[in-house]
Amino acid sequence: MAFNDDDKKMADKSAQRMEQALATSKVAADTYIDQTEAAPLTKGEINRMAFRSLALQASFNYERMQAGGWLYTILPMLRKIHKNPEDLKNSMHMHMEFINVHPFDVTFLSGLVLAMERGKENISTIRAVKVALMGPLGGIGDALFWLTLLPICAGIGASLALEGSLFGPILFLLMFNIAHFGLRFGLAHYGYNAGTSALPLLKANTKRISHAASIVGMTVIGALVASYVRLSTTLTIDAGQAHVALQTDVFDKLMPNLLPLGFTLLVYSLMKRNFSPVKLIGLTVVFGVVGKLIGFL
Known part of the structure; x- marks a missing residue:
């Protein structure tokens, strides 16, 4: 069935009306019906x-x-x-x-x-x-x-x-x-x-x-x-009659609290690698207990 020019014009007009209706509905959905400014909030x-x-x-x-x-x-x-x-x-x-x-x-x-x-x-x-x-x-x-x-x-x-x-x-x-x-x-x-x-x-x-x-x-x-991360070592180095304490004679002279800083940075790097806080707490407890028992902390 063929369409004449009048049919095409009517179809075009219908399409335009639909587009206008859709546009109007979108605008209406974006704006409030009651445009009266409400009373101030107390x-x-x-x-x-x-x-x-x-x-x-x-x-x-x-x-x-x-x-x-x-x-x-x-x-x-x-x-x-x-x-x-x-x-x-x-x-x-x-x-x-x-x-x-x-x-x-x-x-x-x-x-x-x-x-x-x-x-x-x-x-x-x-x-x-x-x-x-x-x-x-x-x-x-x-x-x-x-x-x-x-x-x-x-x-x-x-x-x-x-x-x-x-x-x-x-x-x-x-x-x-x-x-x-x-x-x-x-x-x-x-x-x-x-x-x-x-x-x-x-x-x-x-x-x-x-x-x-x-x-x-x-x-x-x-x-x-x-102030609050406490970590020190009891290890010493014996060189003949000389006894060098790693903590007081080496680490503290290089930088006070060097070991706490290093341990904190280690924990931070592990957190950046998606280690869970629970695992890190467990590793810290194990590290402290084992270090104390062995005698290097």
């Missing part, structure tokens, strides 16, 4: 969001990482912002997508996202901000908390505990959590109040912040190695 609601962020990793999985905990963190605020059920559904659907961010500074991102949700930004824009900030916030969080704050607090607490003070672990928990919760709640308010204006500042200073925190953290870890 300080209590932002604090509630920061408190709920403690459960960020409660439903952690390898498909969507922290998505369940992320949605739980901001869900009451989303219900306040989106009065239209379809808008709420689309927002929740988007926030159940993959997300992986540091659990301590996540409140900065959740505050910023809630500010964008309140302003009824496009869903694709909010998604893009989440994806763009996951990496920088993860790097800053690791450098600030794991490489800086934790070693400093643990070092102070451990030094008191080694002297027999029961206040050592208590001081460690107090110092770490005062800084942790102060930043968690403070970043929630800062992220919400700053909104998207904080993005250029964060992106411009991410490397500087991470680099500075890494330097401080590495310095603290180096001091902890010298």
Whole structure:
């Protein structure tokens, strides 16, 4: 059956209408139906969001990482912002997508996202901000908390505990959590109040912040190695009537705490080769016991 020119024109028009309908539906799915700006969130609601962020990793999985905990963190605020059920559904659907961010500074991102949700930004824009900030916030969080704050607090607490003070672990928990919760709640308010204006500042200073925190953290870890890793040898070298103690006459004169440094670097290199921490702890215990029994440690 042959088609005439009129049939072809009608078919082309139908195809154009379908394309326009598809394009319109995509735009509609990316924008909220109710474009009215929601009422501002109160300080209590932002604090509630920061408190709920403690459960960020409660439903952690390898498909969507922290998505369940992320949605739980901001869900009451989303219900306040989106009065239209379809808008709420689309927002929740988007926030159940993959997300992986540091659990301590996540409140900065959740505050910023809630500010964008309140302003009824496009869903694709909010998604893009989440994806763009996951990496920088993860790097800053690791450098600030794991490489800086934790070693400093643990070092102070451990030094008191080694002297027999029961206040050592208590001081460690107090110092770490005062800084942790102060930043968690403070970043929630800062992220919400700053909104998207904080993005250029964060992106411009991410490397500087991470680099500075890494330097401080590495310095603290180096001091902890010298203070708390104890390793010395009792071996001596007899040359005629001369007796040379390897530890005091050789190693200590080359560099104090040379053996602890060498052992720490050995453990680090094994970790880089995917040795599990449990195996390394076991090897350390065996090495110490055997070395003491044989008499060279």
